[in-house]
């Protein structure tokens with residue numbers, strides 16, 4: 001007698017349970033390859049269970065097949081630490097008291113270190129903490145290119161250059177995934193502004209997509225093996241990125257052979273058919289109740305009606321299971337650890353190495369505490385903490401050392417430190433109003449305006465009475481600052497800081513300005529202020545790191561990951577009117593094409609305030625003996641040169657290699673970063689550095705050939721300390737045109 005379907009299912013369940021109990025089902029055998037385990041598990045899953053693996057069933061959770069020992073897939077933000085625990089069914093906090101984490105510095109700071117090894121250590125720390133919190137996927141790192149200095153989320157990303165961003169991404173992803181935690185690189189793709197991010201349709205030409213906006217993702221997938229990728233909120237060429245056939249099916253999965261899972265941004269899914277067919281593998285929360293998610297009941301019904309192929313569902317399930325198996329989640333993972341001494345040390349190193357010394361006239365820095373007894377610290381950012389805030393990237397830090405605390409613990413024993421607020425950044429109303437001239441202005445609280453003058457006067461008085469002033473200002477994670485969901489409206493420092501800085505430096509010329517901000521700002525006072533540092537956001541150890549640079553315990557070695565324009569209208573995305581930023585009629589057009597960041601400033605010969613790659617040290621470096629050796633295939637080269645620490649302090653230099661095509665047959669940026677290395681040198685020490693270039697370093701993307709072409713001809717190889725401080729140049733000739741990978 002044939003067993004009925006129900007009986008067969010019962011028998012299967014009983015036998016599986018028995019196997020599960022004995023630990024003998026092949027999918028439970030950790031010694032088998034992941035793919036074998038997945039293929040063994042798949043047929044054991046019911047349709048309901050498979051569907052359960054492709055959509056959310058909690059704000060940060062999906063899946064789980066209890067009867068088969070498959071745990072829920074838990075995700076967490078990302079990227080600067082493991083975010084506080086959220087409620088299962090809302091954005092509210094879960095109210096835990098054991099979900100504090102180490103706050104690592106955010107993306108822009110990590111990029112400013114130009115040190116992929118440090119990025120890997122960030123990933124490692126976050127991985128260890130994620131494991132301790134039972135998270136399988138970190139929604140990190142964020143690697144969208146800085147197209148405009150005004151993007152509210154620049155602080156969370158790796159700057160304007162695809163090569164730099166790619167190297168930092170690869171470091172971070174490898175460090176994280178080495179800890180049994182999956183990376184979810186985000187936001188794929190072209191999420192370069194927060195204004196209208198939920199629906200704006202991004203239009204750009206194919207070369208710009210391939211050469212500027214995709215390479216860091218490509219490196220994260222191909223080189224670092226990222227296990228997941230997050231679709232962006234915006235549309236790309238008319239279709240939402242979370243179910244964009246071109247980006248996901250054709251490029252990511254077709255060309256790059258991505259085997260991991262495409263996870264939607266939270267609420268970024270809009271349509272069942274597209275979600276089913278266009279490459280999305282896991283739908284994370286929509287405003288709809290769980291079962292009504294586009295990839296829940298509606299998808300299941302479509303499969304049952306024969307509208308969507310079952311193979312498509314199985315492909316999605318496979319990809320999500322891959323994460324669970326690859327992270328050891330089915331077998332039991334190593335224990336994690338939180339906020340260890342090592343984690344704190346790494347947070348400090350990243351913050352230190354990210355600090356960029358923009359200007360150091362008059363040798364004010366490093367500050368000799370013996371020379372300055374009365375130090376006035378001025379500015380609200382000196383006492384603010386920044387780890388919480390900015391929205392999804394915020395971290396409930398165990399502790400965060402403010403700039404003032406850092407300075408106090410470094411020199412309080414020898415100096416008399418006074419503090420005055422000087423300015424405050426008041427909460428702005430979210431609505432913008434237009435003044436008579438049609439300019440957008442924010443509404444400030446009137447009590448603030450009344451207080452502001454008093455605060456400023458007190459600060460100027462304190463400056464006058466001090467031997468030295470350290471002004472700590474900048475932005476913060478408030479609406480229209482460095483904040484997710486909104487862009488800034490201009491380059492200006494908020495709260496009249498520019499006026500205050502000018503008054504302070506007039507009262508005391510021995511003024512150091514340290515900016516805590518995740519994006520470029522204008523500096524109309526630059527000529528008057530002798531020393532300026534870009535300290536970014538520094539995480540748990542921010543204040544310690546800043547003090548160690550200010551007082552010379554370490555030489556600064558950060559370099560700008562983005563150009564600082566003098567005025568916003570110099571910036572490429574801001575030359576084309578609203579069509580180019582923030583978009584009009586629902587679309588934004590990247591009319592500047594390839595000319596993003598320094599590619600624009602250098603090609604168009606526009607002087608920036610500070611160029612990409614810029615960053616001074618307390619020592620000086622000399623460059624010599626450049627050689628560019630050709631490999632046998634003549635499509636790659638090895639650049640070597642010697643770097644000497646010519647000063648009297650230890651310091652690290654980032655040697656940058658730019659490639660400049662001589663007479664390209666297609667439009668190309670005048671030069672592009674294609675390699676770099678960071679070297680730490682003792683005074684007087686010389687080191688030979690080697691920077692490999694590949695065929696891709698010379699190539700442009702040829703849409704008609706659907707591939708990369710390194711064109712025959714002459715190239716200059718420019719080696720320097722910033723994009724505008726080229727110290728050595730050599731040449732290289734490609735004998736014949738070749739297609740490269």
Ligand code: BGC
Pocket residue numbers: 077078139186265266392
């Ligand atoms: C952000 C993502 C984040 C997600 C979950 C979204 O609003 O864009 O970066 O991972 O929320 O918090």
